[in-house]
Amino acid sequence: MVNVRNLPDQELFYGHKACQGCGAATAARLVLKITGERTFLAYPASCISTVSTIYLQMAFAVPSLTMAFPATGAVLSGMAAAVKAKKLENVTVLGIAGDGGTADIGLQALSGAVERGDKILYVCYDNEAYMNTGVQRSSLTPYGAWTTTTPIGENEDSFGKRKFKKNLFEIMMAHRIPYCATASVSYPVDFLNKIEKAKDTDGPSFIHVMAPCPTGWGFPSDRTIEIGRLAVETGLWYLAEYENNKVKMNLVPKTFKPVEEYLKKQKRFKHLTDEHIAIIEKHRDEEWATMGQRYGF
Numbered sequence: 583m584v585n586v587r588n589l590p591d592q593e594l595f596y597g598h599k600a601c602q603g604c605g606a607a608t609a610a611r612l613v614l615k616i617t618g619e620r621t622f623l624a625y626p627a628s629c630i631s632t633v634s635t636i637y638l639q640m641a642f643a644v645p646s647l648t649m650a651f652p653a654t655g656a657v658l659s660g661m662a663a664a665v666k667a668k669k670l671e672n673v674t675v676l677g678i679a680g681d682g683g684t685a686d687i688g689l690q691a692l693s694g695a696v697e698r699g700d701k702i703l704y705v706c707y708d709n710e711a712y713m714n715t716g717v718q719r720s721s722l723t724p725y726g727a728w729t730t731t732t733p734i735g736e737n738e739d740s741f742g743k744r745k746f747k748k749n750l751f752e753i754m755m756a757h758r759i760p761y762c763a764t765a766s767v768s769y770p771v772d773f774l775n776k777i778e779k780a781k782d783t784d785g786p787s788f789i790h791v792m793a794p795c796p797t798g799w800g801f802p803s804d805r806t807i808e809i810g811r812l813a814v815e816t817g818l819w820y821l822a823e824y825e826n827n828k829v830k831m832n833l834v835p836k837t838f839k840p841v842e843e844y845l846k847k848q849k850r851f852k853h854l855t856d857e858h859i860a861i862i863e864k865h866r867d868e869e870w871a872t873m874g875q876r877y878g879f
């Protein structure tokens with residue numbers, strides 16, 4: 583078990599150019615603390631590649647490869663094959679990609695890698711939009727969020743994104759993947775232990791971690807952890823694990839905080855009316871009721 587006392591001091595992700603308070607950078611740093619020096623890393627076009635690979639400077643202190651947007655899963659498969667062919671031991675083949683590079687553009691390659699059973703660990707840091715290209719909507723952007731491609735206007739349909747988040751956790755479970763989890767950078771011990779479990783999985787593993795983005799979501803950079811916690815406390819994000827064909831909820835709040843407490847702290851939701859907020863709350867309640875029935879809690 584990992585805890586704050588036995589967490590490795592070693593840093594393998596430093597000197598990067600991420601914005602202050604970047605949840606994605608925190609996620610990458612925590613992942614590498616667990617996977618360690620014997621990690622072969624791949625990441626696609628994303629905030630993480632943009633802030634890590636400034637010419638002549640590399641923020642990752644492990645062998646790393648940056649590649650085209652859709653290719654993370656395929657590249658990880660190639661790396662896993664090379665590790666096998668060379669009979670390397672105690673190596674983690676790791677992918678780190680954003681929500682767009684995972685749930686949209688990279689989904690096909692990820693699905694293929696998982697279906698083949700390749701021994702890889704794939705971490706999707708979810709900042710809920712294409713942030714490095716200027717905040718465009720992805721399939722993991724939440725309902726009502728302002729993005730540059732879901733603007734707010736006079737038309738009553740122009741209130742931000744009109745669709746709810748895609749359920750990536752369930753998509754990955756449908757592959758009967760050996761280990762799959764959701765996490766949040768605001769619950770680091772839970773996240774670290776999930777990384778450790780995923781690393782030791784004999785086959786593909788996947789972690790979907792919520793990574794608040796002060797720049798794209800519009801909140802002060804010292805509020806990242808608070809915002810991530812509010813997402814869980816309001817029931818708009820959940821912490822869960824899937825293994826041995828079963829889902830375990832790591833945290834089921836007795837009561838949810840009102841979603842407004844989360845939404846009103848972020849500029850991307852500031853235009854939402856009471857009606858929109860009621861729609862979000864209703865959707866949350868329905869989702870939790872469905873999960874409760876499905877997973878028995």
Ligand code: SF4
Binds near residue numbers: 600603629794796798
């Ligand atoms: S835009 Fe957001 S995700 Fe990208 S580096 Fe800045 S804070 Fe991190």
